[in-house]
Amino acid sequence: QSVLTQPPSASGTPGQRVTISCSGSSSNIGSNSVNWYQQLPGTAPKLLIYSNNQRPSGVPDRFSGSKSGTSPSLAISGLQSEDEADYYCAAWDDSLNGVVFGGGTKLTVL
Amino acid sequence: EVQLVESGGGLVHPGGSLRLSCAASGFTFSSYSMNWVRQAPGKGLEWVSYISRSSSTIYYADSVKGRFTISRDNAKNSLYLQLNSLRDEDTAVYYCARGAGVVAPDYWGQGTLVTVSS
Numbered sequence: 001q002s003v004l005t006q007p008p009s010a011s012g013t014p015g016q017r018v019t020i021s022c023s024g025s026s027s028n029i030g031s032n033s034v035n036w037y038q039q040l041p042g043t044a045p046k047l048l049i050y051s052n053n054q055r056p057s058g059v060p061d062r063f064s065g066s067k068s069g070t071s072p073s074l075a076i077s078g079l080q081s082e083d084e085a086d087y088y089c090a091a092w093d094d095s096l097n098g099v100v101f102g103g104g105t106k107l108t109v110l
Numbered sequence: 111e112v113q114l115v116e117s118g119g120g121l122v123h124p125g126g127s128l129r130l131s132c133a134a135s136g137f138t139f140s141s142y143s144m145n146w147v148r149q150a151p152g153k154g155l156e157w158v159s160y161i162s163r164s165s166s167t168i169y170y171a172d173s174v175k176g177r178f179t180i181s182r183d184n185a186k187n188s189l190y191l192q193l194n195s196l197r198d199e200d201t202a203v204y205y206c207a208r209g210a211g212v213v214a215p216d217y218w219g220q221g222t223l224v225t226v227s228s
């Protein structure tokens with residue numbers, strides 16, 4: 001059971017906008033910034049969003065992050081087939097003294 | 111370009127030991143905290159351990175506390191994870207991942223597979 005909660009799956013058609021939610025508590029998301037990662041099949045996780053809503057250089061602006069209270073979300077607009085991957089949210093947890101992850105959301109592009 | 115390259119994985123019997131290494135380049139290693147994160151086959155990500163820039167602060171997940179030891183050598187730009195008393199459930203790809211203090215990691219290595227099996 002993951003400390004952060006994500007839906008196990010999400011889907012959309014090419015060109016659509018999809019949103020992936022993540023929920024936590026005051027000890028993690030409520031007091032620390034959230035990162036989002038994309039993991040393509042057979043590869044290492046790649047940073048997609050950091051500090052709740054910042055994109056590293058090279059990440060398309062189709063990807064955006066937001067955070068309201070303890071419920072951050074990742075939005076992907078103009079969905080493309082290459083976006084099919086697993087997506088994880090993560091944050092530091094002040095009570096556990098460690099990084100906590102969501103269970104991951106498998107995105108399918110129909 | 112930030113690069114993290116793990117090595118040292120392999121097949122080990124239950125109760126055995128292994129030492130993982132992570133070679134860092136492309137950034138000032140001593141200025142960043144580091145983490146180990148693992149992923150069991152077909153499962154999600156699980157944080158394993160954290161070490162601060164100077165090794166003064168170290169944290170472990172409860173699942174590995176007392177069995178795993180994290181360390182670093184800033185002169186060699188290297189991170190290590192000593193795995194002792196290995197169990198079947200420790201089977202996973204182990205990633206080293208860069209942090210910037212007590213935050214979720216940014217850059218990740220490609221991972222090294224540890225298989226615990228008799």
